[in-house]
Amino acid sequence: MPLNLTNDPLDQTAPPQPITIAYEPARDRENVRGHLAYIVVGIFAVLVVATFITAIFAIFGSNGKVEGLLQVVGVLLSPVVALVGAVTGFYYGEKAGSR
Numbered sequence: 001m002p003l004n005l006t007n008d009p010l011d012q013t014a015p016p017q018p019i020t021i022a023y024e025p026a027r028d029r030e031n032v033r034g035h036l037a038y039i040v041v042g043i044f045a046v047l048v049v050a051t052f053i054t055a056i057f058a059i060f061g062s063n064g065k066v067e068g069l070l071q072v073v074g075v076l077l078s079p080v081v082a083l084v085g086a087v088t089g090f091y092y093g094e095k096a097g098s099r
Contacts, residue, residue, distance in 0.1 A: 033091050040087045044080050051077065 051073050058069045 037087055037091045040084055044084045047076060047080055 055069060055073075
């Protein structure tokens with residue numbers, strides 16, 4: 001029995017029922033989409049920074065011969081740029097469509 005520190009009489013009827021709210025997945029879905037967009041853009045940023053650092057070392061270390069590096073950059077950056085474009089387009093397109 002709970003301790004009554006007031007002068008009100010205790011109500012010995014049924015305990016209060018919890019309030020139930022229907023689950024709405026839209027907020028969680030938006031959070032996940034936002035996190036995925038940040039992750040993909042972060043991967044793109046890391047890849048671009050790594051490419052510039054590698055290019056700087058290649059230019060100063062191999063007397064300016066960077067033809068092989070340009071091929072590697074093309075192979076690595078092209079799919080990541082396409083992925084970043086698709087993810088951001090889908091994310092922001094969905095936001096604009098929901099308004």
